[in-house]
Amino acid sequence: MPKVTSVTPGTFCWAELCSSDWAVAKPFYTQLFSWQFDDQPIGEDCYYTLLKKQQDDIAAMYQMMPEQVEANVSSHWLAYIAVESVDTKAAEAQKLGAHIIHGPHDVPGAGRMVMMSDPGGALVALWQAKEHSGSQRALEFNVPYWHELTTRDVKASSAFYTQLLGWQAEQHPMGDITYTLFNINGQPVAGLMPVTDEWGKDTPAHWMIYLAVENCDAMVENTPHLGGQVCVPATDIEGIGRFAVLTDPSGAVFSVMESTSGDIDKASF
Structure with missing residues (x-):
């Protein structure tokens, strides 16, 4: 399968794990799916870990904030959907009953995103790609x-x-x-x-x-x-x-x- 370099608007493009215990979740996934990883520092003793298949980005994970852990927020996977304009779709989503949780905001060197809960309460994110379109593998094992x-x-x-x-x-x-x-x-x-x-x-x-x-x-x-x-x-x-x-x-x-x-x-x- 050729490397994915762009995605169709309206399709899922990225998956991200917010973990209450990054230190135990990382070896679990890397061993279960034979993934490699790249820990990118985003704060003191805090990393945004890119999960890779044969050096291609396929998902990511990070340690949730201490206040989230204290509030008993459950570890969860967040799915991203590609859109042409995050700001336009975020405004439309609000009119359709969604609740904006975070954003829209830029992710330096990657793109622009917004996290929201849909009218039924399900978490989802929208992604406007710039330098990073999302998962670089599709329709393969372990992605x-x-x-x-x-x-x-x-x-x-x-x-x-x-x-x-x-x-x-x-x-x-x-x-x-x-x-x-x-x-x-x-x-x-x-x-x-x-x-x-x-x-x-x-x-x-x-x-x-x-x-x-x-x-x-x-x-x-x-x-x-x-x-x-x-x-x-x-x-x-x-x-x-x-x-x-x-x-x-x-x-x-x-x-x-x-x-x-x-x-x-x-x-x-």
Whole structure:
């Protein structure tokens, strides 16, 4: 797969882990996914760690602020969506019911961003690329692969993203629920599923990041040995692949997907 140097507006371009314990989360991910890393100082004993596959940037992580740890903020992955103008989209998002948490502001030597919560409460970021477009690998093993919104208000969440980003919503019945596939010009960019009773009343709306893997079962087996936990064991999705939901040692939840759709470049492991 050629190196990614630009991204289409409206598509996910970057993933970033805010960890309550960066020191234990970093070896977990680098060992589980065979990633390299580059610790870039951003303060006293504080680093913005670029996670790399064969020296190409594919995601990042950092230690959350002490006041966040004291406030019991959970470790979490934050997904970024590419846009042409962060300022324009941030203003539009507010009018559509989003809450701006941080920004818009420049990230020196990289681009411009804003972090917000959508009308359903899910955290998401918008990214206007300058020197850094985002993940430099796509549709390969051990890189971000899919993003899925879980929400309690499907109608409101669907309306927000279709209006803000021009996504087209396509409904697919899946057993007792209806899965929403978001497309751009007929190409899938993300998914949406409702929170069901089995999730529990305290499950917040959230964007789940999926990483493509060669062997889902091997990831499930290795996770506890590296200090993580298995939330949902390896499970088949007909026509899609095999997935599992995992938790890193600092408490951040993410998923892995062994795709059977033939879209992964297996030559670029």
